[in-house]
Amino acid sequence: MSRVFNFSAGPATLPEPVLRQAAEEMLDWHGTGMSVMEMSHRGKAFVSIAEQAEADLRELLAVPDNYRVLFLQGGATAQFAAVPLNLVGDAPVVDYVNTGSWSKKAIAEAGKYTRVNVVAEGGKGDPMGIPAQATWQCDPQAAYLHYCANETITGVEFADIPDSGDVPLVSDMSSTFLSRPLDVSRFGVIYAGAQKNFGPAGLTVVIVRDDLLDRASSLTPSIWDYKRQAEADSMLNTPATYSLYIAGLVFQWLKGEGGLEVMAERNHQKASKLYAAIDGSAFYRNPVEPSARSWMNVPFVLADDSLDGQFLSEAESAGLSTLKGHRSVGGMRASIYNAMPEAGVDALIEFMADFEKRHG
Amino acid sequence: MSRVFNFSAGPATLPEPVLRQAAEEMLDWHGTGMSVMEMSHRGKAFVSIAEQAEADLRELLAVPDNYRVLFLQGGATAQFAAVPLNLVGDAPVVDYVNTGSWSKKAIAEAGKYTRVNVVAEGGKGDPMGIPAQATWQCDPQAAYLHYCANETITGVEFADIPDSGDVPLVSDMSSTFLSRPLDVSRFGVIYAGAQKNFGPAGLTVVIVRDDLLDRASSLTPSIWDYKRQAEADSMLNTPATYSLYIAGLVFQWLKGEGGLEVMAERNHQKASKLYAAIDGSAFYRNPVEPSARSWMNVPFVLADDSLDGQFLSEAESAGLSTLKGHRSVGGMRASIYNAMPEAGVDALIEFMADFEKRHG
Numbered sequence: 001m002s003r004v005f006n007f008s009a010g011p012a013t014l015p016e017p018v019l020r021q022a023a024e025e026m027l028d029w030h031g032t033g034m035s036v037m038e039m040s041h042r043g044k045a046f047v048s049i050a051e052q053a054e055a056d057l058r059e060l061l062a063v064p065d066n067y068r069v070l071f072l073q074g075g076a077t078a079q080f081a082a083v084p085l086n087l088v089g090d091a092p093v094v095d096y097v098n099t100g101s102w103s104k105k106a107i108a109e110a111g112k113y114t115r116v117n118v119v120a121e122g123g124k125g126d127p128m129g130i131p132a133q134a135t136w137q138c139d140p141q142a143a144y145l146h147y148c149a150n151e152t153i154t155g156v157e158f159a160d161i162p163d164s165g166d167v168p169l170v171s172d173m174s175s176t177f178l179s180r181p182l183d184v185s186r187f188g189v190i191y192a193g194a195q196k197n198f199g200p201a202g203l204t205v206v207i208v209r210d211d212l213l214d215r216a217s218s219l220t221p222s223i224w225d226y227k228r229q230a231e232a233d234s235m236l237n238t239p240a241t242y243s244l245y246i247a248g249l250v251f252q253w254l255k256g257e258g259g260l261e262v263m264a265e266r267n268h269q270k271a272s273k274l275y276a277a278i279d280g281s282a283f284y285r286n287p288v289e290p291s292a293r294s295w296m297n298v299p300f301v302l303a304d305d306s307l308d309g310q311f312l313s314e315a316e317s318a319g320l321s322t323l324k325g326h327r328s329v330g331g332m333r334a335s336i337y338n339a340m341p342e343a344g345v346d347a348l349i350e351f352m353a354d355f356e357k358r359h360g
Numbered sequence: 361m362s363r364v365f366n367f368s369a370g371p372a373t374l375p376e377p378v379l380r381q382a383a384e385e386m387l388d389w390h391g392t393g394m395s396v397m398e399m400s401h402r403g404k405a406f407v408s409i410a411e412q413a414e415a416d417l418r419e420l421l422a423v424p425d426n427y428r429v430l431f432l433q434g435g436a437t438a439q440f441a442a443v444p445l446n447l448v449g450d451a452p453v454v455d456y457v458n459t460g461s462w463s464k465k466a467i468a469e470a471g472k473y474t475r476v477n478v479v480a481e482g483g484k485g486d487p488m489g490i491p492a493q494a495t496w497q498c499d500p501q502a503a504y505l506h507y508c509a510n511e512t513i514t515g516v517e518f519a520d521i522p523d524s525g526d527v528p529l530v531s532d533m534s535s536t537f538l539s540r541p542l543d544v545s546r547f548g549v550i551y552a553g554a555q556k557n558f559g560p561a562g563l564t565v566v567i568v569r570d571d572l573l574d575r576a577s578s579l580t581p582s583i584w585d586y587k588r589q590a591e592a593d594s595m596l597n598t599p600a601t602y603s604l605y606i607a608g609l610v611f612q613w614l615k616g617e618g619g620l621e622v623m624a625e626r627n628h629q630k631a632s633k634l635y636a637a638i639d640g641s642a643f644y645r646n647p648v649e650p651s652a653r654s655w656m657n658v659p660f661v662l663a664d665d666s667l668d669g670q671f672l673s674e675a676e677s678a679g680l681s682t683l684k685g686h687r688s689v690g691g692m693r694a695s696i697y698n699a700m701p702e703a704g705v706d707a708l709i710e711f712m713a714d715f716e717k718r719h720g
Contacts, residue, residue: 002388002393003387003388003393003394004392004393004394006393006394006398008398008399008400008403009400010400010598011397011398011399011400011401011598011601012398013394013398014395014397014398016387019386019387019395019397020386020387022386023383023384023386023387024383026379026380026382026383026386027363027376027379027380027383028362028363032364032681033362033363033364033366033679033681034363034364034366034373034681035374035379037371037374037379037560037606038366038368038371038372038373038374039368039371040368040369040370040371040682041371041561042687043368043682073433073434073435073438073562073600074433074434074438074583074597075433075583075597075598076597077582077583077596077597077598078433078434078581078583078597080581080582081581081582081583082581109581109582112578112579112581113579193598195598195601200397200600200601200602200603201401201598201599201600201601201602202433202562202563202599202600202601202602202603203562218472219472219473219579221438221440221441221442221469221472221581222437222440222441222469223434223435223437223438223441236437237434237435237436237437237438238370238371238435238437238553238555238561239561239562240433240560240561240562240600240603241371241555241560241561241562242560242561242562242602242603243560243562243600243602243603246397319393321392321393321394322400322403327402
């Protein structure tokens with residue numbers, strides 16, 4: 001067995017100790033004689049797994065007591081519908097910042113259920129950036145202000161949390177969740193698909209402030225009703241049990257590594273190195289304004305895009321996998337989530353320098 | 361490591377060879393250097409896994425070419441909303457048979473989106489049964505006729521497929537799916553959560569006839585839109601990749617065992633034995649009419665329910681796990697899905713006889 005450095009944007013690389021433990025426990029979890037995958041979600045064993053996962057996540061993020069942590073299904077795309085269904089209430093409009101593909105999808109989905117006011121358009125042009133908040137055209141009657149904290153495809157990330165005043169702030173944090181500490185108290189709702197930074201696809205974390213639990217439309221599907229799921233400890237129906245178990249192992253791993261402050265240092269270090277290597281070369285280029293560059297997803301293009309195929313196949317041979325950029329933008333993309341070790345980034349930088357030497 | 365016989369109603373026991381293979385491949389699937397859990401869903405490796413899973417499922421069930429197979433998220437409870445959202449179209453009403461708890465939940469959820477006509481009430485009284493179809497009050501204008509093929513909680517199962525005439529027939533098959541051959545051509549839509557008979561919780565199979573793909577309400581969340589998911593090969597968003605991989609391994613296991621005819625024989629044999637043991641005793645009782653008895657979920661009560669706790673704790677000690685009946689009905693329930701070997705049923709019958717001898 002030989003593990004590669006996997007730069008996939010999601011599903012993405014996971015900590016090897018987590019996978020080892022999962023493999024070891026696959027047929028018999030803690031002497032129960034069964035796999036976690038086979039356990040009743042109502043049984044003591046699984047309830048203990050779910051409770052521990054929630055407690056660890058709360059500890060990692062210092063989630064305030066007036067927030068509920070839900071473990072739901074459907075990924076962030078499900079929340080694109082669930083957010084307006086749960087939060088619009090009597091408001092006539094919702095505010096969305098558009099900074100790229102995922103913002104656009106969230107806006108389109110919300111438009112099925114309410115009127116959407118796009119407050120600003122970013123993530124366009126070259127270099128791509130995020131318009132200053134002073135220029136945003138917010139509606140004071142909006143039920144909430146929504147933004148995508150990190151656009152996975154283009155690598156455009158908010159460096160700071162926007163100030164939404166009294167309007168609840170809602171964020172799709174899928175690809176930045178748990179990459180650094182976060183002031184949860186600034187938000188009304190945070191949601192994140194697990195498959196970027198903390199687990200298998202199919203699990204979604206939703207963190208929602210208590211006072212927002214009473215606004216759901218009668219059209220909200222039960223399994224996405226925040227209040228009902230909060231009352232049922234996310235077990236209104238059978239949750240994605242095995243995915244939650246893996247996420248729990250990732251939370252434990254994060255705690256063991258020193259928590260989110262340590263992750264922030266490491267992630268900042270990894271991203272800084274990689275951007276420095278790109279910026280220091282005329283052969284590679286990153287098309288994002290430095291102030292809006294993602295720590296998690298680093299897209300780059302080759303000056304000569306006819307070399308793209310060769311770059312990818314040689315990288316693959318060197319054990320650097322899944323570096324192809326999203327089909328909508330082309331080029332390359334290195335996703336360097338928590339579980340990507342600095343050694344993986346070093347290996348990529350070394351390969352890039354070598355490739356440039358041979359083809360530049 | 362010692363495996364128990366796990367009678368959980370779901371999540372439920374899985375074939376041991378499937379779990380062994382999953383454990384072996386956890387860190388490196390087929391020399392890719394990564395876990396299936398870490399693979400991009402758009403990459404060649406995972407696409408091959410998904411395609412094989414669909415091909416195997418189609419082969420097992422002999423799914424006709426004019427049906428699409430979707431792998432979605434959210435469990436059957438998600439489909440309680442997705443079915444009316446996708447299928448009502450311009451129809452003024454939908455028909456539902458009520459045979460128990462899951463039927464009731466499906467009816468309540470459909471009632472959010474359309475008018476529901478309950479055509480018959482079953483699964484009540486003692487013994488519980490299913491009203492003859494001749495007595496059902498169907499509405500000829502109904503968009504579809506829905507029934508729950510197997511009520512997991514009470515063990516009330518349809519022995520035959522109802523005749524819905526020209527009205528599309530829709531069935532929640534969660535706990536009977538793949539337990540025997542099925543004439544798919546009789547249905548408009550079949551759906552099933554994986555966690556009973558073919559995989560981890562979080563994956564849902566939907567089999568939908570082509571001509572029903574054009575009726576979705578504009579309020580349908582994108583990830584549940586049958587047509588859009590059919591066009592996107594179930595990858596409109598990131599699917600529950602690892603759960604789909606496990607389901608694929610179960611499909612392979614089913615094929616290796618001889619397919620659904622063999623499963624039907626085994627399941628019939630297991631259920632017959634267990635019902636015979638119950639019926640042959642004055643100490644145990646099953647509260648379902650013989651014609652409506654489930655092959656998959658066998659509830660039974662003790663004549664003296666003060667012995668319930670002792671029965672459960674002694675069974676647990678004997679390696680017979682998760683026999684407690686659903687909290688809404690009490691007593692015991694043995695779920696004996698495909699992956700429960702006949703030896704497990706034999707062990708249960710032996711334990712029951714011994715317990716009766718000591719306490720009867």
